[in-house]
Amino acid sequence: MITNAKKLRIYSHHDADGIASAAIAVFVARRLGLNYEVAIRNQLTPQDVIGGSDVYWFNDMGSSRLKEMQNIKGVVTDHHNPVVPETHYTENGNNIYQFNPHLEGMDGSISQSGSTTTFLFGTNVLSEVSAVSHLPVVGSVGDLHDKKFGKLVDTDREIMLLAKNMGIIEVKEDIRFFGRSSKSVSYMLRFGNEPKIRSLYDNPAAVSDFLIGHGLDRKNLKTTRWLDLEQEKRDEIISDLKSILEKEGQDSSRLIGEVYELNSEPKSSIVRDARDFSSLINATSRKGKPEVGIRLCLFERGDTMAEALRLYSDHLDSLRRASRILDEAEGKSVGSVLYYDFGNSLENNITGTIATRIITHKRVPSTSVIVVMANLGSMKKISARISLELSERIDLSLLFRQAANGLGGTGGGHRNAAGAIVPIGKEREFVEKVNELMQSISPT
Ligand SMILES: [Mn+2]
Known part of the structure; x- marks a missing residue:
């Protein structure tokens, strides 16, 4: 259905996993030379689920809405809990093939993300999809699939290892805080919460003292990133953070886990870290420009990156406003x-x-x-x-x-x-x- 589509309608979810999924579908559509359109949705609208002559590809969404679909011809690659436990759904004039980890006895909230599901399906349509095997890693991390075990597991892990073996990503044992490549080390330690270090969390003065105590220059605290520090310095800081956690009576083993870096990004790139990359593409979508995120996923840089960074800063403003409302x-x-x-x-x-x-x-x-x-x-x-x-x-x-x-x-x-x-x-x-x-x- 996909390869013969006169017109392919790609629908994907509005978060990082959905954008990564959309990018995989777009990669397939482009390579096959298809006429395609992409729509990014928070929720599918009633019109979205009424089909016609076009072929549909729903990514990271669709499984919870199968019963409302009518005359849809196409594919659902999703990991949300499905309402219909069928791989082929033909009621109400539909001809829908559903790919969903729940149908294989797996838990989609940890084992297999939407982008992993989309990728797996994609490899059966077009083997070159492996060229974008970094995207399921970005999507899975964006959906917090590495949270419970401090690393990706099950199918997400298999695809991550494929990306690693192809030299597309690098896997390291390191601190699992957000911002390794996109934020200053002081920001990273201040807001890091996996786990939350009580004496440093949201305490900028304590974070500054801690970093200065480790030989960092006060005037560089706002510009030096974690990835800019020498490995030796990072090891020293990590071992100190571990002893702080232990003194606080916390489990220090959760501080360190697997992190994933994109080899297509230079060391200086703020989106070298897959978690940071996912938060950037998420922001483009939340600010109404998911196409910018999709283009980033497909290796466009230059003006695309500049626009993404503007959207990211707008998104952070929205979150700051929301935090103020939340405080009250x-x-x-x-x-x-x-x-x-x-x-x-x-x-x-x-x-x-x-x-x-x-x-x-x-x-x-x-x-x-x-x-x-x-x-x-x-x-x-x-x-x-x-x-x-x-x-x-x-x-x-x-x-x-x-x-x-x-x-x-x-x-x-x-x-x-x-x-x-x-x-x-x-x-x-x-x-x-x-x-x-x-x-x-x-x-x-
Ligand atoms: Mn998802």
Whole structure:
């Protein structure tokens, strides 16, 4: 279907994993000389799921919406929890082949990202896809698939090793904080939270003293990156950070893990680190220019990079504004659900980002469901996160789907990160329903 498509419609999700997936699909479409169009979506619209004569390729999305699709001919390569457990779906005039790790008994929230799934499918269409095997690494890390074990696992790992063996990426054991290549070492230590070093976290004075104590010059603290330091210096700092963590009574083993670097980027590049690369492409999409992120994934630099950096700085401004709103906001509790409704004061495409921030940076019980809402026309856009610990017992995507379906909305996602859209006015009921479902599965 793909190789013979007169017109290929590529739909992908609006986060880093989705953009990496879109780039893989675009790479395939270009090499096959296809006429194609790309649409990046936060959620598929009702029009998106009604097909015609074109061929569709849904990436990092689609599995939770299969039942609403009509007359669609094409492929879904996704890792979100599927509503239909079929690899070939032919109801409602559809002819859809669905590729999803859940159908193979794997957990898509950790074993296989959307971009890994898209890549695997892509290799069966066109073997040259291996030339972009860095993209599943970027997408998987963007979806935090390396969080639980400090490295990529299962299928994500197999593709990462392929990229490594091809010399496309380099794998190292190093500090797993965000910003190794894109931020100053002082920023990296100040906001690093995997794990959170209590005496340094969000404490710029303590971070400066610590770094000066390690021989760094005060005037260079804002410009020197982690990757600029000599290996010996990094080892020295890491061993000191480990002893601080141990003194704080924390597990220091989580500080070090696998990190992935892109060999196509020089050492001086701010997106040499795959995690930093994923945050840059994520920003291009959140700021409404996903095509810039896709072009970056496909090795365009120069003006494309300059534009990406502008979008990144705009995105950081939005997040700073959101943080200020968040500081003043009081969450409301309904049982084990803690929810924040920002109405029109929060951009509705960063509700998930903010929910992640709350669960990472605020002191919330590990048994809570963190919910962030914002208005989306006549609907409420809802994003939620739970701790990995709680997700061992609860599949949030199923709860969200069930709660939203009863209220004229849609919901889905992953075990630990889910979303829903319900009509405005139904949000309180939604929260109550989620809490009720939680209690029935796992009473607290
Ligand atoms: Mn994904």
